[in-house]
Structures are given as C-alpha cells and as structure tokens.
Amino acid sequence: MTLAFDEQTNQRLAETIDLAQHIDHALLHPAAGPQHVEQWCAEADRFGFAGVCVMPTHVRQAVSLLHNRRPVVICPIGFPSGATTTRTKCTEAEEALEQGARELEVMLNLGWLKAGAADAVHREIAEIVEMASASALVKVILEWSLLESAERQLAVEIAMDAGAAFLKTHTGWNGGVSIEDVRLLKDWTRGRIGIKAAGGIHTTDQAIALIEAGATRLGTSRGVDFLRRDRSASWAAETEEPPTA
Structure with missing residues (x-):
C-alpha cells in the first residue's frame, strides 16, 4: 500500500532524500523531437537529475547540450522489445558509446529467457x-x-553475473512498477546491484515510497512535476504520457 502525504510533508521528504538525484528524466515518446530534447536536458540540468534517457537518435544532441557531464546521457538498447539480434544490439550500443552516452539500458531478450536459452541471454548482456x-x-x-x-x-541472477550495474523493472510499455516489485528485488539482490524503478510513476508519493522500498534510481517523465507546482511547463503533462524510462 502506498502512503499518501500532504504537500508540506511531501516537500520535506523529497528534500530529505534528495529526490532529484534519483531521477532519470525520461524522454522516450515516439513523437519527441529536438526541441523536446533541449527542454529535457535543460530541466535535468536545472533540477540536478541523475540522467536524461533519450532514444538513440537523440544521444548526440543530448551529449552536446549536457557537455558530457552529470546529468549523464542514457540510451536504451534493443528497446522496447529486446528481440533484436545481439549483433544489432552491439552495433546500437557501440554507436551510443561513440556519441557519448554514459549509461546503456539493455532490454533483456524475453523470448530467449522463456525458451530456456539462459546462456544466450548471459552472453549477450x-x-x-x-x-x-x-x-x-x-x-x-x-x-x-x-x-x-x-x-x-533467473533474469536477476543472469544480469548480475553478466556484470550489469543496475536492474530496471520495466520499459513503461508493458505495465508499471509497484512497491512490492522493488522490495522483492531488494531482498533478492541485497545491495549487490542498483535498482531502477520505472513505469507508471506519476506522483511524488510513489517516487518517495519507491526509494524508501529500495530503488536507487527512478525512470519517469514526471520528475519536474515532483519538484515544482507548475505542471503547465512540462510537455509530458500536456500531451499523452510518454512511456517512462
């Protein structure tokens, strides 16, 4: 169950846990263009977010705007299905790295995992x-x-053994994260790897509760809304909700 707090309490809690440094500011909407990348990077820099997550086509622009420093530029690989070939994922990763991405988010090949091809999943990661x-x-x-x-x-153990630095719960395209999801991951991993909660994080209440449950990063397009009252300036709030990072 997620606890609800009044606005004053939310602000105090957000300041206590330094909410901004946990947020990956997500811009994964298919209609996002250069003007939105510019806005997201400016917001991430202003509010001190951990990173900006953009599609591969926007990595170069984001790196240029953020001067290859924190907030870091994050690029999804094999997103959102994970069903591209290993060669394709590696090419995508290589290009993102050459353009300055500092974090890669690799979508697990679910088909392989469900078919029992754990070794192939491990090799790819x-x-x-x-x-x-x-x-x-x-x-x-x-x-x-x-x-x-x-x-x-099995997926958790494969990712950790393959050397991943974080586990990310969802793409945002197939359901959202719950407090119970994060607690379970924390229990299974016991601090051996970072936990990024993503998908359906719409309120400050949720964000705070997820961090308290064990999330070390949050993927959301609503981070600005969590940190200020003026929602009108957020493009994500004015259009259909982009899938979160």
Missing part, C-alpha cells in the same frame, strides 16, 4: 557490458510484468 566497461555502465531492463516468478529470479 556480458558482451555489451564488456564493450561499455571503459566508459559507461549497463542497466538491464527486466520487463518484470511479463515474467513469471522463476523467470524473474
């Missing part, structure tokens, strides 16, 4: 981790809502 090791960290997207319990445990 490990190859990208090795490729990125000199300049970037790798997060593995689990798409938690599409996995059975045993598959979840």
Whole structure:
C-alpha cells in the first residue's frame, strides 16, 4: 500500500532524500523531437537529475547540450522489445558509446529467457557490458510484468553475473512498477546491484515510497512535476504520457 502525504510533508521528504538525484528524466515518446530534447536536458540540468534517457537518435544532441557531464546521457538498447539480434544490439550500443552516452539500458531478450536459452541471454548482456566497461555502465531492463516468478529470479541472477550495474523493472510499455516489485528485488539482490524503478510513476508519493522500498534510481517523465507546482511547463503533462524510462 502506498502512503499518501500532504504537500508540506511531501516537500520535506523529497528534500530529505534528495529526490532529484534519483531521477532519470525520461524522454522516450515516439513523437519527441529536438526541441523536446533541449527542454529535457535543460530541466535535468536545472533540477540536478541523475540522467536524461533519450532514444538513440537523440544521444548526440543530448551529449552536446549536457557537455558530457552529470546529468549523464542514457540510451536504451534493443528497446522496447529486446528481440533484436545481439549483433544489432552491439552495433546500437557501440554507436551510443561513440556519441557519448554514459549509461546503456539493455532490454533483456524475453523470448530467449522463456525458451530456456539462459546462456544466450548471459552472453549477450556480458558482451555489451564488456564493450561499455571503459566508459559507461549497463542497466538491464527486466520487463518484470511479463515474467513469471522463476523467470524473474533467473533474469536477476543472469544480469548480475553478466556484470550489469543496475536492474530496471520495466520499459513503461508493458505495465508499471509497484512497491512490492522493488522490495522483492531488494531482498533478492541485497545491495549487490542498483535498482531502477520505472513505469507508471506519476506522483511524488510513489517516487518517495519507491526509494524508501529500495530503488536507487527512478525512470519517469514526471520528475519536474515532483519538484515544482507548475505542471503547465512540462510537455509530458500536456500531451499523452510518454512511456517512462
């Protein structure tokens, strides 16, 4: 159950946990253009977010705007299905790294995992981790809502063993994260890897509760709304909600 707090309490809690430094400011809407990348990067810089997550086509612009410093530029790989070939994912990762991405979010190949091809899943992740090791960290997207319990445990162990730095719960395209999801991941991983909660994080209440449950990053397009009252300036709030990072 998510606890609800009044606005004053929310503000105090947000300040206490420094909410901004946990947020990956997500811009994964298919209609996003250069003007939105510019806005998202300016917001991330102003509010001190951990990173900006943009599609591969926007990485170069985002790196240029943020001068290759914090907030870092994050690029999804094999997004959102994870069903592209390893060669395709590696090419995508290589290009993102060459353009200055500091974090890669690799979508797990769910079909392989469900078919029992755990070794192939491991090799793919490990190859990208090795490729990125000199300049970037790798997060593995689990798409938690599409996995059975045993598959979840297997995916977590594969990602950790392959050298991933973070587990990310969802793409935002197939359900959203719950407090229970994060608590379970924290219990399974016991601090051995970062946890990024993503998908359907719309309120400050949710954001705070997810961090208190164990999330070390939050993927959301609503981070600005969590930190100020004026929602009208957020493009995401004025259009159909973009899938979160």
